[in-house]
Amino acid sequence: MSKTPITVAYGDGIGPEIMDATLKILDAAGAQLDIETIEIGEKVYLRGGTTGLEESAWDSLRRTKVFLKAPITTPQGGGYKSLNVTIRKALGLYANVRPAVAYYPFVETKHPNMDVVIIRENEEDLYAGIEHRQTEQVYQCLKLITQPGSEKVIRYAFEYARSYGRKKVTCFVKDNIMKLTDGIFHRMFDEIGKEYPDIEKETWIVDIGAAKLANSPEEFDVIVMPNLYGDIMSDIAAQISGSVGLGGSANIGDQCAMFEAVHGSAPPLAGKNLANPSGLLLAAVMMLQHIGQPEVASRVHNAWLKTIEDGIHTFDIYREGISKQQVGTKEFAQAVIDRL
Amino acid sequence: MSKTPITVAYGDGIGPEIMDATLKILDAAGAQLDIETIEIGEKVYLRGGTTGLEESAWDSLRRTKVFLKAPITTPQGGGYKSLNVTIRKALGLYANVRPAVAYYPFVETKHPNMDVVIIRENEEDLYAGIEHRQTEQVYQCLKLITQPGSEKVIRYAFEYARSYGRKKVTCFVKDNIMKLTDGIFHRMFDEIGKEYPDIEKETWIVDIGAAKLANSPEEFDVIVMPNLYGDIMSDIAAQISGSVGLGGSANIGDQCAMFEAVHGSAPPLAGKNLANPSGLLLAAVMMLQHIGQPEVASRVHNAWLKTIEDGIHTFDIYREGISKQQVGTKEFAQAVIDRL
Ligand SMILES: CC(C)[C@H](C(=O)O)[C@@H](O)C(=O)O
Numbered sequence: 001m002s003k004t005p006i007t008v009a010y011g012d013g014i015g016p017e018i019m020d021a022t023l024k025i026l027d028a029a030g031a032q033l034d035i036e037t038i039e040i041g042e043k044v045y046l047r048g049g050t051t052g053l054e055e056s057a058w059d060s061l062r063r064t065k066v067f068l069k070a071p072i073t074t075p076q077g078g079g080y081k082s083l084n085v086t087i088r089k090a091l092g093l094y095a096n097v098r099p100a101v102a103y104y105p106f107v108e109t110k111h112p113n114m115d116v117v118i119i120r121e122n123e124e125d126l127y128a129g130i131e132h133r134q135t136e137q138v139y140q141c142l143k144l145i146t147q148p149g150s151e152k153v154i155r156y157a158f159e160y161a162r163s164y165g166r167k168k169v170t171c172f173v174k175d176n177i178m179k180l181t182d183g184i185f186h187r188m189f190d191e192i193g194k195e196y197p198d199i200e201k202e203t204w205i206v207d208i209g210a211a212k213l214a215n216s217p218e219e220f221d222v223i224v225m226p227n228l229y230g231d232i233m234s235d236i237a238a239q240i241s242g243s244v245g246l247g248g249s250a251n252i253g254d255q256c257a258m259f260e261a262v263h264g265s266a267p268p269l270a271g272k273n274l275a276n277p278s279g280l281l282l283a284a285v286m287m288l289q290h291i292g293q294p295e296v297a298s299r300v301h302n303a304w305l306k307t308i309e310d311g312i313h314t315f316d317i318y319r320e321g322i323s324k325q326q327v328g329t330k331e332f333a334q335a336v337i338d339r340l
Numbered sequence: 341m342s343k344t345p346i347t348v349a350y351g352d353g354i355g356p357e358i359m360d361a362t363l364k365i366l367d368a369a370g371a372q373l374d375i376e377t378i379e380i381g382e383k384v385y386l387r388g389g390t391t392g393l394e395e396s397a398w399d400s401l402r403r404t405k406v407f408l409k410a411p412i413t414t415p416q417g418g419g420y421k422s423l424n425v426t427i428r429k430a431l432g433l434y435a436n437v438r439p440a441v442a443y444y445p446f447v448e449t450k451h452p453n454m455d456v457v458i459i460r461e462n463e464e465d466l467y468a469g470i471e472h473r474q475t476e477q478v479y480q481c482l483k484l485i486t487q488p489g490s491e492k493v494i495r496y497a498f499e500y501a502r503s504y505g506r507k508k509v510t511c512f513v514k515d516n517i518m519k520l521t522d523g524i525f526h527r528m529f530d531e532i533g534k535e536y537p538d539i540e541k542e543t544w545i546v547d548i549g550a551a552k553l554a555n556s557p558e559e560f561d562v563i564v565m566p567n568l569y570g571d572i573m574s575d576i577a578a579q580i581s582g583s584v585g586l587g588g589s590a591n592i593g594d595q596c597a598m599f600e601a602v603h604g605s606a607p608p609l610a611g612k613n614l615a616n617p618s619g620l621l622l623a624a625v626m627m628l629q630h631i632g633q634p635e636v637a638s639r640v641h642n643a644w645l646k647t648i649e650d651g652i653h654t655f656d657i658y659r660e661g662i663s664k665q666q667v668g669t670k671e672f673a674q675a676v677i678d679r680l
């Protein structure tokens with residue numbers, strides 16, 4: 001198999017450690033990757049880049065079109081643009097895919113049967129960043145929803161459901177209030193849904209949907225929604241599934257894709273060989289599927305699962321009675337490699 | 341004690357039954373109320389009122405300034421404005437107060453220790469209803485946050501915390517993205533917070549806060565936030581506390597106030613003596629506090645609590661092993677009256 005070129009960024013905080021662990025596992029599993037490394041994040045911001053990404057990094061991303069990204073730290077103080085939002089927009093990453101799965105009893109959760117994938121529109125909505133001060137005391141932000149933008153992410157959600165054998169796609173909107181913006185999202189959901197008669201469809205007003213998701217997440221399968229709702233719901237889902245530390249995510253565009261952990265750079269844990277590399281590793285599994293190396297993806301995923309099921313874990317997902325061995329980042333990676 | 345004039349609307353669906361039950365209990369408890377009844381909701385909408393509220397109803401509301409409202413049904417089809425949003429704006433009801441309390445073991449919940457009050461800004465944000473179609477495929481909605489609007493609801497939250505002996509006020513915003521609109525809300529929180537040194541303060545980015553709320557609601561006390569986040573978080577909190585059926589809410593303005601259940605009009609249950617009147621009753625308890633009849637408020641609240649603790653309940657909150665007697669709406673009201 002020829003090697004697939006990918007761009008890798010080690011990020012800040014715990015980023016370097018979990019990236020190291022992840023890449024070691026991928027290598028041992030036989031992933032065929034040609035890795036280009038770029039620098040992003042805090043240091044780049046502080047060198048004066050308002051976006052935390054330099055021109056050479058963009059060159060690499062445009063060339064490889066696949067980005068495995070560790071979490072970064074945005075420096076304190078104003079004037080820094082969100083790197084994530086910048087990348088999503090610059091590379092046209094319109095769908096953000098965030099699975100949230102319970103690994104009970106190995107990971108503590110109140111929702112042992114949940115297995116939901118949140119697919120979030122990733123470029124529009126209030127994230128368009130159009131904001132201004134209208135008068136001294138009045139501030140405005142523009143929420144923007146387009147028909148093609150809605151159509152793309154909704155179609156992606158149905159295709160995703162079909163190719164992963166999922167039974168139902170749910171839509172969250174607030175179109176009793178936002179009849180035009182959320183209205184078009186809802187209408188596109190109904191319209192595109194007709195092309196997928198094999199898949200069950202339902203729509204919830206976002207507040208009611210959110211309440212159901214928080215209370216009985218096992219009733220959902222794939223959920224698609226506008227950007228801001230997706231931001232909130234995917235964090236809820238990750239957390240109640242047991243740990244944000246296990247969440248991986250894919251940002252998908254027509255040309256490019258970016259894969260990352262759901263969690264942040266956790267500066268207090270950095271450099272201590274404590275961090276859980278699972279979120280980034282599960283993102284890397286999604287990357288392997290995306291670049292056409294599904295067998296390697298399965299191999300890594302199964303070895304990770306086996307490690308967890310053997311009671312081997314980092315400090316963050318300790319469970320009384322289930323825990324067999326609490327290990328550091330490196331030892332956890334080695335345990336996964338031993339099970340490949 | 342002289343009687344306080346209030347306006348009452350029986351609403352649609354289960355509205356009339358739960359209002360009947362509630363008013364019977366208030367009367368038996370010795371509430372001093374001079375009740376004016378108005379008609380709102382589905383029938384009024386269908387008579388051609390786009391807001392579901394006629395002029396004579398407005399007259400009553402402006403006169404009494406206190407509104408106890410049962411849920412209504414908005415007719416299917418377009419063109420109907422949300423009655424709730426209309427009333428909130430017309431009467432300047434800037435703070436929406438929604439307690440979510442677990443009554444474990446009498447009501448099933450995964451979060452037995454939660455006792456949180458969500459205070460939601462109630463007039464601004466995306467609810468301003470400024471929406472348009474910019475081009476054939478592009479839709480926009482304006483999110484509006486003002487300094488005075490933020491200040492008012494935040495001050496209300498701190499005053500509420502102080503007068504009910506609450507220890508902490510938390511703020512949810514997304515000002516890493518919406519630096520101006522959510523930014524002003526956050527800044528006002530920090531500024532006004534300084535006037536309340538006796539109260540603990542914290543701020544969470546809304547996605548992370550939402551995840552914490554869904555996972556460990558017992559860590560929160562009072563939470564204040566902009567309109568849309570509050571809409572979503574208050575439904576989550578109500579649901580995971582055990583039942584939306586138990587949620588009462590207050591909409592507070594400088595002049596007027598409206599009290600209602602968090603749940604809807606549930607047409608399939610209507611007229612069957614099945615509905616749980618607790619949400620509206622607990623809203624009425626908040627009303628009694630508001631109009632200066634706190635002893636009656638406590639009497640009603642304690643009798644309700646005693647009823648629940650005696651295992652007497654409507655069908656919706658049945659619990660194996662705890663349930664002593666499942667009753668209808670009327671019998672539940674009688675059980676509360678017996679315990680006054
Ligand atoms: C860091 C922030 C801009 C980002 C977002 O809101 O999209 C994060 O919360 C996420 O969900 O990836």
Ligand SMILES: CC(C)[C@H](C(=O)O)[C@@H](O)C(=O)O
Nearest residue numbers: 176177207422424425571574
């Ligand atoms: C009915 C709807 C307009 C309303 C809202 O979004 O405010 C409801 O969800 C609520 O929370 O009271």
